[in-house]
Amino acid sequence: MAQESAEVVIIGGGAMGASTAYHLTELGITNIVLVERETLGSGSTSKAAGGIRTQFADELNVRIALRSLGEFESFEERLGVDIDFRQHGYLFLLDSAEDVRLFRAALALQGSLGVISTELTLDEVLTLVPPIETEGLLAATYCPRDGIATPETVVHGYAQAASERGVRIKQRCEVERISRLGNKIHSVETSEGRIRTDTIICTAGVWSKDVAALAGIELPVTGEARWMHYSPDGGGLPDELPLTIDFSTGFYFHREGPGLAFGGREPTIEGVATHATRRLPLLAELPIQASWWGYYEMSPDHNAIVGEATKPTRLLYATGFSGHGFQQSPAVGEHLAELVAGRTPTLDLSAFSLERFARGEPREEQLVI
Numbered sequence: 001m002a003q004e005s006a007e008v009v010i011i012g013g014g015a016m017g018a019s020t021a022y023h024l025t026e027l028g029i030t031n032i033v034l035v036e037r038e039t040l041g042s043g044s045t046s047k048a049a050g051g052i053r054t055q056f057a058d059e060l061n062v063r064i065a066l067r068s069l070g071e072f073e074s075f076e077e078r079l080g081v082d083i084d085f086r087q088h089g090y091l092f093l094l095d096s097a098e099d100v101r102l103f104r105a106a107l108a109l110q111g112s113l114g115v116i117s118t119e120l121t122l123d124e125v126l127t128l129v130p131p132i133e134t135e136g137l138l139a140a141t142y143c144p145r146d147g148i149a150t151p152e153t154v155v156h157g158y159a160q161a162a163s164e165r166g167v168r169i170k171q172r173c174e175v176e177r178i179s180r181l182g183n184k185i186h187s188v189e190t191s192e193g194r195i196r197t198d199t200i201i202c203t204a205g206v207w208s209k210d211v212a213a214l215a216g217i218e219l220p221v222t223g224e225a226r227w228m229h230y231s232p233d234g235g236g237l238p239d240e241l242p243l244t245i246d247f248s249t250g251f252y253f254h255r256e257g258p259g260l261a262f263g264g265r266e267p268t269i270e271g272v273a274t275h276a277t278r279r280l281p282l283l284a285e286l287p288i289q290a291s292w293w294g295y296y297e298m299s300p301d302h303n304a305i306v307g308e309a310t311k312p313t314r315l316l317y318a319t320g321f322s323g324h325g326f327q328q329s330p331a332v333g334e335h336l337a338e339l340v341a342g343r344t345p346t347l348d349l350s351a352f353s354l355e356r357f358a359r360g361e362p363r364e365e366q367l368v369i
Helices: 015-026 059-073 075-079 097-112 122-128 151-164 205-213 269-279 281-285 325-341
Strands: 003-005 008-011 032-036 090-094 118-120 139-143 168-171 175-181 184-190 193-196 200-202 222-231 243-246 251-256 259-264 290-298 305-310 313-319
Touching: 008 015, 015 032, 015 151, 015 325, 032 151, 059 075, 059 097, 059 325, 075 151, 090 097, 090 122, 097 118, 097 139, 118 122, 122 139, 151 168, 151 325, 184 313, 200 205, 205 222, 205 290, 205 313, 222 269, 251 269, 259 269, 269 281, 305 325, 313 325
Parallel strands: 003 193, 008 032, 008 200, 032 168, 090 243, 200 313
Antiparallel strands: 090 139, 118 139, 175 184, 184 193, 222 259, 222 290, 243 251, 251 259, 305 313
16 A cells, blocks of 8 residues: 655544644644544534524633634635625523523623623523523523524535645545654554654544544543434524523524524434423424434534543544534634644643543533534
8 A cells, every 4th residue: 555644634524623633733733634534524523503692601611712703703804705604693592590691701701701601681682582482491591693604615615725725635545553763653554555643632532532543642532412303494593593592401503594403402302302302392383304414523622622642642532522613723723733833822822631531530511502
């Protein structure tokens, strides 16, 4: 088989891998091979709702979100690609006193960092989503800069820009082995041959655990299947409908083209319907045209696992985003590129390193849908 070499090999061609490739080229590193076992964006990215929000309870997640939001907002200007970013907001509906307390504390944190989130009255909720059933609700929070974009378009926008700068993208190419020489990476064996490299970036989503294991590293990531459903009928809901989440149940919905997309934690449409029709009764009358599922890559504390291994060195990883990978891909891709290039990171994400679990220092993100 043929052998080639690269300064960096990126494993995983979803939003995170494509963003990382692009940001490496921004720093002048172009001798890169991106390996994707299927096609670009075909994994969890293509199944994602496409939500982009700044409403988090962990300061690092808020900072990542703000950095990423700026890039999403300027994506077309920077990369010449329209990602259909609709900033109609995120609306969280709260029905327990404990959740209200949690979200009010998060609002204070967000405001201190420049997020324009706010608490709404139930009358204000009805202004945004007129047919919502407010029975049992105690409060709601909203941020108008949050929104939805098209994940596949983001992936292809990053990948096209990276490719034009010399990045080689190998699709339908599977990583079979990672070879080490002492404490260093030596090469990556793929279904198309060997790639000589001393730097690997693992951005393979829920499959990152398997990739890292090839180098003797244990990433505590598990897959959690999440279903989404689509109705071609928008039910008369506003075109500028915010992505609305019934926080305690996990039921959420948003406009998708002329119709409505919705989902939840339950694996069946019947399970989701229990919560959906209680909070949005008109959903019971709408036809369901399609359903699909994808993985949340869950970490033990629902926060990302981002950093660089010490054994072997120069193996970097970004996984375990617990449903937030797509929306955090701009800032985290930039961060990985800065680590590879030896730059001082724009954001200090060292608290998200794998070592936090060995130290017994998990960092819980509480605003997980």
